[in-house]
Amino acid sequence: xxxxxxxxxxxxxxxxxxxxxxxxxxxxxxxxxxxxxxxxxxxxxxxxxxxxxxxxxxxxxxxxxxxxxxxxxxxxxxxxxxxxxxxxxxxxxxxxxxxxxxxxxxxxxxxxxxxxxxxxxxxxxxxxxxxxxxxxxxxxxxxxxxxxx
Amino acid sequence: xxxxxxxxxxxxxxxxxxxxxxxxxxxxxxxxxxxxxxxxxxxxxxxxxxxxxxxxxxxxxxxxxxxxxxxxxxxxxxxxxxxxxxxxxxxxxxxxxxxxxxxxxxxxxxxxxxxxxxxxxxxxxxxxxxxxxxxxxxxxxxxxxxxxxxxxxxxxxxxxxxxxxxxxxxxxxxxxxxxxxxxxxxxxxxxxxxxxxxxxxxxxxxxxxxxxxxxxxxxxxxxxxxxxxxxxxxxxxxxxxxxxxxxxxxxxxxxxxxxxxxxxxxxxxxxxxxxxxxxxxxxxxxxxxxxxxxxxxxxxxxxxxxxxxxxxxxxxxxxxxxxxxxxxxxxxxxxxxxxxxxxxxxxxxxxxxxxxxxxxxxxxxxxxxxxxxxxxxxxxxxxxxxxxxxxxxxxxxxxxxxxxxxxxxxxxxxxxxxxxxxxxxxxxxxxxxxxxxxxxxxxxxxxxxxxxxxxxxxxxxxxxxxxxxxxxxxxxxxxxxxxxxxxxxxxxxxxxxxxxxxxxxxxxxxxxxxxxxxxxxxxxxxxxxxxxxxxxxxxxxxxxxxxxxxxxxxxxxxxxxxxxxxxxxxxxxxxxxxxxxxxxxxxxxxxxxxxxxxxxxxxxxxxxxxxxxxxxxxxxxxxxxxxxxxxxxxxxxxxxxxxxxxxxxxxxxxxxxxxxxxxxxxxxxxxxxxxxxxxxxxxxxxxxxxxxxx
Numbered sequence: 001x002x003x004x005x006x007x008x009x010x011x012x013x014x015x016x017x018x019x020x021x022x023x024x025x026x027x028x029x030x031x032x033x034x035x036x037x038x039x040x041x042x043x044x045x046x047x048x049x050x051x052x053x054x055x056x057x058x059x060x061x062x063x064x065x066x067x068x069x070x071x072x073x074x075x076x077x078x079x080x081x082x083x084x085x086x087x088x089x090x091x092x093x094x095x096x097x098x099x100x101x102x103x104x105x106x107x108x109x110x111x112x113x114x115x116x117x118x119x120x121x122x123x124x125x126x127x128x129x130x131x132x133x134x135x136x137x138x139x140x141x142x143x144x145x146x147x148x149x
Numbered sequence: 150x151x152x153x154x155x156x157x158x159x160x161x162x163x164x165x166x167x168x169x170x171x172x173x174x175x176x177x178x179x180x181x182x183x184x185x186x187x188x189x190x191x192x193x194x195x196x197x198x199x200x201x202x203x204x205x206x207x208x209x210x211x212x213x214x215x216x217x218x219x220x221x222x223x224x225x226x227x228x229x230x231x232x233x234x235x236x237x238x239x240x241x242x243x244x245x246x247x248x249x250x251x252x253x254x255x256x257x258x259x260x261x262x263x264x265x266x267x268x269x270x271x272x273x274x275x276x277x278x279x280x281x282x283x284x285x286x287x288x289x290x291x292x293x294x295x296x297x298x299x300x301x302x303x304x305x306x307x308x309x310x311x312x313x314x315x316x317x318x319x320x321x322x323x324x325x326x327x328x329x330x331x332x333x334x335x336x337x338x339x340x341x342x343x344x345x346x347x348x349x350x351x352x353x354x355x356x357x358x359x360x361x362x363x364x365x366x367x368x369x370x371x372x373x374x375x376x377x378x379x380x381x382x383x384x385x386x387x388x389x390x391x392x393x394x395x396x397x398x399x400x401x402x403x404x405x406x407x408x409x410x411x412x413x414x415x416x417x418x419x420x421x422x423x424x425x426x427x428x429x430x431x432x433x434x435x436x437x438x439x440x441x442x443x444x445x446x447x448x449x450x451x452x453x454x455x456x457x458x459x460x461x462x463x464x465x466x467x468x469x470x471x472x473x474x475x476x477x478x479x480x481x482x483x484x485x486x487x488x489x490x491x492x493x494x495x496x497x498x499x500x501x502x503x504x505x506x507x508x509x510x511x512x513x514x515x516x517x518x519x520x521x522x523x524x525x526x527x528x529x530x531x532x533x534x535x536x537x538x539x540x541x542x543x544x545x546x547x548x549x550x551x552x553x554x555x556x557x558x559x560x561x562x563x564x565x566x567x568x569x570x571x572x573x574x575x576x577x578x579x580x581x582x583x584x585x586x587x588x589x590x591x592x593x594x595x596x597x598x599x600x601x602x603x604x605x606x607x608x609x610x611x612x613x614x615x616x617x618x619x620x621x622x623x624x625x626x627x628x629x630x631x632x633x634x635x636x637x638x639x640x641x642x643x644x645x646x647x648x649x650x651x652x653x654x655x656x657x658x659x660x661x662x663x664x665x666x667x668x669x670x671x672x673x674x675x676x677x678x679x680x681x682x683x684x685x686x687x688x689x690x691x692x693x694x695x696x697x698x699x700x701x702x703x704x705x706x707x708x709x710x711x712x713x714x715x716x717x718x719x720x721x722x723x724x725x726x727x728x729x730x731x732x733x734x735x736x737x738x739x740x741x742x743x744x745x746x747x748x749x750x751x752x753x754x755x756x757x758x759x760x761x762x763x764x765x766x767x768x769x770x771x772x773x774x775x776x777x778x779x780x781x782x783x784x785x786x787x788x789x790x791x792x793x794x795x796x797x798x799x800x801x802x803x804x805x806x807x808x809x810x811x812x813x814x815x816x817x818x819x820x821x822x823x824x825x826x827x828x829x830x831x832x833x834x835x836x837x838x839x840x841x842x843x
Contacts (some may be wrong), residue, residue: 001389013586017388021409029364029407030583033357034351037529038408039480040561044784047480088347092339095754096212097346097353098529104347123793130784132480132530134761135750135754136795 004064008033009077015064023059023067024048027074035075035101039130046129049102049109050074056109056128072110075101083149084108087142095133102129107143116147174227184313187232190319193266200294200308202227202234205280207245208255209501210238210342211479211531212758213813214751215255217341219263221333221747222256226267226326228274228291231333236341241503241523250501251536251643253715253811256747260809261325270314277313277382277562278305292332328745328806337750342527353527354499355484361553362486363392366411366560367543369400369567370422372777373430373638377401378421385414394418397546399539399567404547408558409757427638427777432573435774436471438635439575441596443469447593447631450611451620454627457591463581466666470578470655471838474772475571475644476779478787481529482564485544488554492521495554499528501535509538513545532762533643537569539553556829565787567644570772572597576655580663587663587678590621592630592656596648597637608636618649618712618818621656623678639774645762648818649714657710657822661829671826672697672709683742684711684718686803691740694801695722704728705735708826712818717743717810718803721760723796723823727831730843734764734796734824739816741800744807752812753800759816760798765789769826769840 005014015030027033027050036059039047043058050059051073063071078085084107094100103126110117110125117125122143126136159236189195193205202221210216220236239245246262271291278296279286282303289296295304345351370377380401382394390410401420405411449456460463486497487510494514500506500523507523514521528535544557559567574596581589598612611632619630644650664671672692679685688711701707704726711720724736739756746752769788773780781787820821825836 017407018409018413021407025407025409028356029409032358033349034352034358037353037480037481038355038558040784042561042783042787043786045480045561059567075347078348080344080348080350085344085347089343092750092754093342094212094340094343094346095214095758096528096530097342097351098345098527101349118625130412130480130789130791132532132762132765132789133479134758134790134795136761136790136792137757137798138754139792140795 004068006064006067006072007070008072017114018070019063019065021064023062023064023072024049026064027059033074033076037098037101039099046106047099047102049105051105053108054109054112056071056106075104078104078108082108083146084111084142087145090145091138091142093135093138093142095135099129099131103131103139107139111143111146117143186315188270188273188311188315190269191266193263194227194306196270196271196274196311198308198311200233200306200311202229203240204234204236205245206236207239207248207529209250209503209525209531211250211501211535212526213255213755214340215250215747218256218747218751219339220341221338222260223267225333226264227271230294230336233294238525240525241507243504248503249505250531251533253813253815256809257716257811262326262689265323268325269320272320272323273314273317274307274310276317277310280313281305287832334747335745336748338748351527353481353529354486355481355499355556355558357486357497357526357556359433359486359488359554361554363404363406363551363555364408364411365402365404365547365555365557366408366415367397367400367402367557367563368415368418368420369563371566372424373427373640375422375424378423380421381419384417384419388414388417393550395547395550397543400542402547404555412560420831424539424777430638430751430774430777432774434476435635436573436575439573440469440471442633442635443577443593444597447595447633448611449629450616450632451630452628454626455589456627456629457579457581458589458627459581460583460588463583463588465579466582466660466663467577467579468659469837470575470576470658470833471837472651472654473770474573474639474774475569475766475770476565476772476781476787477532477534477644478565478789479530479532479534482561483540483559484557485533485541486554486556487544487548489514489549489552493522496521496523496541496545497526498523498541499526499535500538500541501528501531502538506538506541509542510545513542514549532645533647534568536643536753542606561593561784562782565782569640571644571650572599572637572641574651575679576652578655578659581669582663583670584666587625590633591623592619592652593631593633594619594652595633596651597641598634599641599643601634602637602641615648617647617652618714619652619656619718622684622713623675624680625678628743646714646814649712649814649818650766651732653710653712653818654821654825654839657712657819658825661708661826662835675709675711684713684720687711687718687742688720688739689737690801690803691720691722694740694799695738702726704831706794706827706829706831708823708828708830710819710822714815714818715811717741717812717815719815719819721819721823723827725824725827725831727828732768732828732843733794736797737820737823739798739800740803741816742803742805742810743810743815744805745809746802747809749802755812756800756816757798760820761790761795763817763820764796764824767839767841771840
């Protein structure tokens with residue numbers, strides 16, 4: 001075990017974990033930030049997506065030792081009324097909801113980089129996050145809603 | 150024993166923060182629950198002294214929207230102000246009636262009962278107002294959280310009436326509203342769970358966090374039914390954070406201070422399995438045996454008229470279709486949290502069957518069921534997988550070694566390789582045709598019986614449940630459905646729409662092959678052969694909205710299919726494009742006749758969801774077993790539909806005031822045959838096996 005001080009949602013958080021522990025389990029099991037979900041463990045589904053220095057990353061495949069000193073933003077860090085979250089609520093996007101944190105974080109990363117994304121750019125970015133319930137059409141509408149602002 | 154560092158009060162206080170009384174809708178101040186003068190005529194609804202309305206939803210929210218839809222029904226009859234309504238997921242308790250969430254039944258089996266639950270509370274409020282005003286109750290009505298007197302224009306808020314209303318005897322048969330007065334039923338009320346789910350606040354089963362909680366994973370055999378011979382726990386215990394290794398019925402559990410340590414401990418564990426007789430099982434051999442069986446006669450299951458006859462001079466059209474095993478693969482893998490304390494057991498289980506899960510927990514714990522409390526957090530998808538309670542039993546088996554709570558988590562690989570799979574099937578279809586007529590029809594279904602696997606005493610009988618969707622809806626002069634069932638060592642279970650995900654694929658796709666043989670338009674032929682009724686209405690609407698018969702770009706095809714299932718009737722028209730062997734489903738038009746619609750937005754969501762679920766299976770869904778092991782262990786080899794593959798989906802509803810039908814499943818059955826028919830139209834080639842291959 002080793003101590004790591006992380007910058008999570010603008011706060012310094014110190015955890016004592018094995019150095020190879022993926023950020024996902026640090027967030028979920030040590031910091032009680034359970035908004036970030038486990039879906040596949042190998043970066044295939046995107047349920048665990050968080051932003052690291054503004055880029056969408058799969059926290060299941062990111063050892064804690066590699067994120068020290070970087071800005072980590074989880075769904076909780078958006079504050080609850082982020083324009084993307086408001087758009088997802090307005091479009092009534094979620095069904096089972098399990099993938100939604102990942103969808104929201106991926107959309108935040110996309111819209112920060114490209115405030116007016118093309119359909120192709122949206123498809124390319126959002127293709128990394130699986131939804132088994134099929135909320136893709138409403139996600140597309142929510143992203144368009146933010147892009148129109 | 151673990152967890153002795155924390156005293157009982159600390160544990161309880163912390164547990165209540167996260168676990169006790171999960172409020173899944175809007176946040177509800179905990180003090181209000183103890184308000185002394187609340188009106189609660191039944192377990193489903195309470196009006197608090199502050200006028201707030203709490204509704205207990207007795208079916209599990211797994212994406213289908215029951216938290217919102219069922220609350221709408223109760224709130225409507227109550228005459229509530231929607232902004233004052235809180236929806237709470239009910240714990241497992243017989244007082245909530247049948248909580249099993251499956252078969253698309255949440256609304257259709259409970260509509261009247263839930264209306265009465267809301268109406269009882271409303272009547273008590275109305276009578277209290279009538280007493281207060283000294284006027285006849287009959288002329289008053291409730292709406293927007295107030296009781297109104299249309300004659301005087303006076304009104305009283307619920308909160309002003311609660312204390313008196315609570316003393317009014319509970320009416321046994323309260324009058325129900327006239328549908329023309331519905332405030333919420335039939336309206337697209339926004340989902341009560343949406344905000345919690347996009348802010349990370351919604352608590353799914355695997356999000357339960359309790360003080361001192363430990364995390365467990367189980368090492369399982371790869372081969373179905375393999376037996377544990379021995380294990381060496383030492384390497385696992387050497388992993389930092391691993392607390393204990395305990396054998397359980399399904400394998401060996403590694404319990405640790407966090408999930409990662411448990412996973413590393415499991416990887417380090419040395420386990421010896423005896424593979425047993427299933428080590429030689431393969432889906433290839435099974436499907437081969439099914440093909441052979443399909444070529445022979447089966448057991449007569451359903452018959453109309455003479456059964457199947459081929460008159461002299463008639464032509465025979467025939468085709469065979471093969472469908473694979475499928476996994477449910479909900480986004481949230483299986484999990485449950487169990488905590489033995491105070492002589493009882495508390496469980497948090499994302500389950501579709503709260504009471505059976507509670508009973509299973511009690512059985513494993515060796516406790517009377519009254520000593521077991523079972524909370525139902527959100528389910529990260531269900532699709533039928535969470536009708537089984539195996540993961541609940543497993544969590545209890547592990548937790549009984551501890552005094553602290555233990556959360557059991559399945560990895561994606563566990564989930565994919567230890568599912569209760571949609572059985573495979575082979576279908577032999579035959580039609581006797583002459584001129585432009587279909588004279589007779591035969592469908593021989595070869596599959597594996599979910600029911601008989603559970604109850605082997607029924608082996609040898611026809612499995613009626615497996616016939617869902619096999620009975621032709623068309624006016625054929627005679628027809629025959631035969632069945633052959635093969636035993637299989639792979640665990641079987643209900644998968645969204647169950648056997649209706651199979652039988653109508655074969656029959657509706659075959660219908661188009663026959664239509665081609667007859668030189669008939671497949672939509673017109675369906676319309677000609679369907680009796681007037683809801684399915685025909687849905688078919689007509691789908692064809693009209695899709696622009697059936699209009700021109701499509703080169704390389705495109707259009708196909709239609711329809712099916713009645715789970716009390717509803719759905720027709721779908723798919724448009725596909727094929728370029729260089731690459732299939733893309735461009736557009737799907739869904740028309741649904743599901744009786745009275747409670748929430749059109751939820752109906753639309755469920756139809757879109759069904760299209761995506763069905764299309765995922767059509768394009769890539771296949772579970773392969775070799776050497777008794779499942780080969781598809783993660784989303785790389787079992788990849789659901791991705792964002793870029795999403796077709797344009799349009800949903801239309803046939804207006805109806807008939808009693809509500811189901812909506813969670815009925816959109817699935819027509820999807821695969823509609824797409825196959827579109828491929829047939831585009832290429833002239835039938836789709837004889839799924840998943841689709843160029």
